[in-house]
Amino acid sequence: MHTRQLALSLTLTLLALVGALTLLEAGNHSPPTAQAQGPDGYTTYYVAPAGSNCGGMTPCYTTVQAAVDAVDDPGDVVKVAAGTYTGVQSRNGLDQAVYITKSLTIRGGYATSDWDNQDPDTHVTTLNANGQGRVVTIAGAISVTVDGLHLTGGDATDQGGGLFGDAGGGVYVLNATVTLSRNRIADNQATTDSWSDGAGGGVYVDTSLITLRGNQILNNQAAVGGLFAGGAGGGFYGVDSQVNLEGNQVQGNQAGGDFGTGGGVELDACADFRLVNNVIADNQADYGGAGIWIGHMSGVPSSGHLIHTTIARNQGANDVAGVRVAGGSVVTLTNTILVGHDTGINVSFSCTGTLTATLWGNTTDWGDVGTIYTGTLNYWGDSAFLNPAAGNYHISSASAAKDRGVDAGVTTDLDGNPRDAQPDLGAYEAGTTGALQAIKTASPELLNPGDTLTYTVVVTNAGLGSMTNVVVDDTFPAQQRPLNAVSDLGTCTIVNSGYGGQARCNVSNLGGNQAVHITIVAQVNPIAPASLPQTMRNTAQATSDQAASPTTVYADTVLQNCRACVNGGATRYSTVQAAVDAAPAGSTVWIAGTCVGATTQAGHTQQVYLDQNLVLRGGYRSDFTAWDPVTYPTTLDANGQGRVVYVAGPANVTIEALTLTGGNATGQGGMDIPFNDMG
Numbered sequence: 001m002h003t004r005q006l007a008l009s010l011t012l013t014l015l016a017l018v019g020a021l022t023l024l025e026a027g028n029h030s031p032p033t034a035q036a037q038g039p040d041g042y043t044t045y046y047v048a049p050a051g052s053n054c055g056g057m058t059p060c061y062t063t064v065q066a067a068v069d070a071v072d073d074p075g076d077v078v079k080v081a082a083g084t085y086t087g088v089q090s091r092n093g094l095d096q097a098v099y100i101t102k103s104l105t106i107r108g109g110y111a112t113s114d115w116d117n118q119d120p121d122t123h124v125t126t127l128n129a130n131g132q133g134r135v136v137t138i139a140g141a142i143s144v145t146v147d148g149l150h151l152t153g154g155d156a157t158d159q160g161g162g163l164f165g166d167a168g169g170g171v172y173v174l175n176a177t178v179t180l181s182r183n184r185i186a187d188n189q190a191t192t193d194s195w196s197d198g199a200g201g202g203v204y205v206d207t208s209l210i211t212l213r214g215n216q217i218l219n220n221q222a223a224v225g226g227l228f229a230g231g232a233g234g235g236f237y238g239v240d241s242q243v244n245l246e247g248n249q250v251q252g253n254q255a256g257g258d259f260g261t262g263g264g265v266e267l268d269a270c271a272d273f274r275l276v277n278n279v280i281a282d283n284q285a286d287y288g289g290a291g292i293w294i295g296h297m298s299g300v301p302s303s304g305h306l307i308h309t310t311i312a313r314n315q316g317a318n319d320v321a322g323v324r325v326a327g328g329s330v331v332t333l334t335n336t337i338l339v340g341h342d343t344g345i346n347v348s349f350s351c352t353g354t355l356t357a358t359l360w361g362n363t364t365d366w367g368d369v370g371t372i373y374t375g376t377l378n379y380w381g382d383s384a385f386l387n388p389a390a391g392n393y394h395i396s397s398a399s400a401a402k403d404r405g406v407d408a409g410v411t412t413d414l415d416g417n418p419r420d421a422q423p424d425l426g427a428y429e430a431g432t433t434g435a436l437q438a439i440k441t442a443s444p445e446l447l448n449p450g451d452t453l454t455y456t457v458v459v460t461n462a463g464l465g466s467m468t469n470v471v472v473d474d475t476f477p478a479q480q481r482p483l484n485a486v487s488d489l490g491t492c493t494i495v496n497s498g499y500g501g502q503a504r505c506n507v508s509n510l511g512g513n514q515a516v517h518i519t520i521v522a523q524v525n526p527i528a529p530a531s532l533p534q535t536m537r538n539t540a541q542a543t544s545d546q547a548a549s550p551t552t553v554y555a556d557t558v559l560q561n562c563r564a565c566v567n568g569g570a571t572r573y574s575t576v577q578a579a580v581d582a583a584p585a586g587s588t589v590w591i592a593g594t595c596v597g598a599t600t601q602a603g604h605t606q607q608v609y610l611d612q613n614l615v616l617r618g619g620y621r622s623d624f625t626a627w628d629p630v631t632y633p634t635t636l637d638a639n640g641q642g643r644v645v646y647v648a649g650p651a652n653v654t655i656e657a658l659t660l661t662g663g664n665a666t667g668q669g670g671m672d673i674p675f676n677d678m679g
Contacts, residue, residue, distance in 0.1 A: 039072060039073045043076055047079065047085075049085075050062045052081065052112050054081070054112055065098050072102075076105070078105065079107055080110065080149070081123065082109070083125065084534060085125075088130075094133070095134065096133045096134035097134070097135050097136065098135070100138045100139075101139055103142040105145040105147070106147070106149070109122070118148060120182055124536075126149070126152060133156070134169060134170070135153065135188065138172065138178055140175060144176060145178070148181075150184045152187045156189070157190075158193070159172075163239070165197040165199070166196060167199040167200050169190045169201050170186075171185065173206065174207065176209075177210075178211070180211070180215055181212075181213040186216065186219050187639075189222070190204065191223050194229065196229055197230060197231065198221075198224075199222055199266075200236065200237035205241045205243065206239050206240065211244045215248045216249045216251075217236060219253065221254045222262075223260065229259065230256065230257030230259030231256035232268075233261075233262040233293075234254045234260075234264060234284070238267050239269055245276070245278055248279075250280045251264070255287075258287065259286075260284075261285050264290075266293040267292075271304070272304055273305075274304055274305055277309075277414040278414070279310045279414065280311045282313050283314045284316055285316045286318070288320055289323065289346075290322055291323055292311065292322075292323050293324045294326070294329045296326065296329060303331065305331070306336065307410055308413070309335075312385070313341070313388060314341060316342075319343055321341060322340075322345065322362070323345040325347045326351060330351065331352070331354070333345075333354070335356070335405040335408055337395075338360060339362060342362065342363050343362060345365075347372050349369050354372075354375075355374050355375060357377040357406050358378055359401045359425050359426070360380050361383060379400055379401070379404050379425075383401060384400070384401075385399075386460060392439055393427065394430075397430050397435075397463050397464045399424070404425050407423070408423075413428050413429045414428055415428065435463040435547070437459070440457050440540050440555040442538065442557050443456075445556070446560060447536075448559075448561060451524045452521060453557065455521075456517070456518070456520075457520070457540045458515055459507070460510075461512060461514050464512045467510045468509050470542065471504065471506055472507060472542045473503075473504050473540070474538065474541075475501075476503075477500065477536035481522060485505060485518065485520045486519050488518075489517075499525050532561050532593075533594060534559045535557075535558055536557045537555070558596055561593035561622065562575060562596070565624055566583045566588075568590060576608050577599060577609065580608060580609070585614070588615040588616075589616050590624055592634060594637065602648065604642070606642045608636065610645065610646065612651055613651055615653075616645075618636075636658055636659070637661050640662055640664045642664060645660060
């Protein structure tokens with residue numbers, strides 16, 4: 001990506017040859033030009049899953065791309081109803097779910113019965129490229145807003161677009177003005193080619209003006225890494241762009257490869273960037289800047305300001321720093337929590353890092369030969385994150401970051417809570433009286449019609465004083481109903497036992513730093529909806545007399561319709577792997593419906609792991625009374641989480657009447673040549 005200071009001697013001739021080849025590959029696709037627009041009488045275009053008719057609204061489309069193609073005025077808005085939209089389009093030699101070369105706004109989070117009120121948290125709207133291309137491509141001298149969508153399953157392998165390889169698995173932006181807000185950009189990758197660099201697994205931005213506000217950028221990967229290859233910017237990569245990141249969670253991303261940089265964020269040749277109220281945590285890069293890399297491109301350095309940033313537990317090899325400043329760059333960090341790294345910040349030769357008001361907690365807090373100013377407001381102690389293992393980097397009132405900040409002109413925290421005259425360090429304000437924090441999980445997360453599941457809700461009074469009349473309301477998605485609810489404090493009742501119903505727990509009082517644990521059992525409707533798979537969102541909301549506003553948390557589950565049995569036997573399995581594990585050698589595993597996801601077995605991640613003689617056969621009706629692959633299509637979809645099928649020989653395996661899709665062998669190996677993945 002950028003010029004790296006490698007401690008490895010390479011011949012210039014080889015580098016020049018590799019660079020020329022990769023640039024040639026990246027240049028195979030010419031940049032698109034912005035399209036002209038003109039009014040057609042419509043200002044709003046509606047998108048809904050097939051069969052819904054958009055609730056009677058017109059014009060109505062079943063794909064986002066069709067609506068985008070119809071837009072003809074820069075002020076037009078595309079509204080997208082809840083559902084999962086799959087498939088990619090080939091435009092200008094590029095593959096993606098949505099290709100945008102005109103000014104417009106796309107908003108997800110609507111119900112077909114209510115197009116006036118947007119609620120992305122309740123009405124989950126997903127664009128899934130299923131590993132067949134990018135999710136969104138935006139290019140040209142245009143202005144685009146994308147708001148309230150889940151963007152997943154993107155893979156930019158062989159799409160080019162980067163300076164030295166593939167770029168932008170989730171979102172690719174070139175020469176445009178773009179705002180991304182309230183999106184979940186997760187499980188995308190820039191490249192799976194072990195011989196190629198990759199940049200921007202989640203988001204890639206080149207020569208653009210970009211604002212990211214209130215997004216979750218999670219579990220994306222820039223590259224897998226190979227001989228002399230590596231990724232840059234696992235979550236976000238910006239080059240020669242004006243970058244503004246406000247209130248985002250950049251967590252669990254990977255740059256990839258021995259020379260990977262910027263596990264969470266990488267900024268090269270980005271002047272005057274501004275990052276405010278962001279969490280950059282649990283990312284990985286083995287060469288430098290496991291959390292964030294701030295560097296140069298072609299000798300042009302970066303400069304900018306990070307304000308109220310939580311940078312925590314980012315990891316890499318060889319004492320990699322959480323923050324790396326390189327290539328003559330200049331960065332200022334104000335009101336920062338910088339903890340959980342081998343080295344907190346590493347500032348290279350001719351670079352400057354200035355820190356004001358910092359909570360430190362690393363093996364080595366700062367280093368290298370550049371200029372580092374840490375000032376006089378340096379603190380050490382327990383950050384007191386509420387639950388970092390679950391990705392929750394809120395801080396309790398016992399945190400050493402509390403009341404340690406300076407006034408940086410930031411009036412609210414990442415959650416929108418007010419900051420006072422003596423703000424806390426990091427992205428979040430600690431709880432005072434009236435501050436509730438909540439965590440919600442679901443098990444299992446992959447469900448079939450008729451299944452039961454368990455939700456766990458933990459609500460903590462993160463403040464110092466007691467909170468009274470604490471109530472937790474749990475609202476279920478339309479495909480689920482509550483069966484039972486219990487709490488270790490107070491009492492719970494089922495308010496509405498129907499599908500889409502509600503449970504309520506009256507906790508009464510919570511003392512300072514006290515928590516309540518709630519367990520709720522639910523059932524999925526045994527009647528499957530017409531479109532699968534489908535994301536189902538459960539919402540919990542906690543209130544109290546002292547809380548200024550409710551605290552809301554969510555847990556997503558995925559509804560599939562997967563059935564399997566062995567040799568037509570009476571025992572039914574909800575995953576193919578369960579049936580395979582139960583099958584004697586030589587059996588036939590009968591499969592019906594759509595099976596989603598992957599699990600890890602014997603060190604490999606795939607939907608189905610086979611190590612004996614078996615037949616996998618799809619095409620059955622859900623009750624296994626009929627077999628007709630045309631009438632009853634059967635799909636195994638790994639959803640980008642691993643391979644679809646892995647066969648460990650010696651074994652004689654037959655696979656019949658199945659659609660195998662969504663496979664991703666990144667990091668799975670499989671070739672005798674080191675650094676490569678296969679299958």
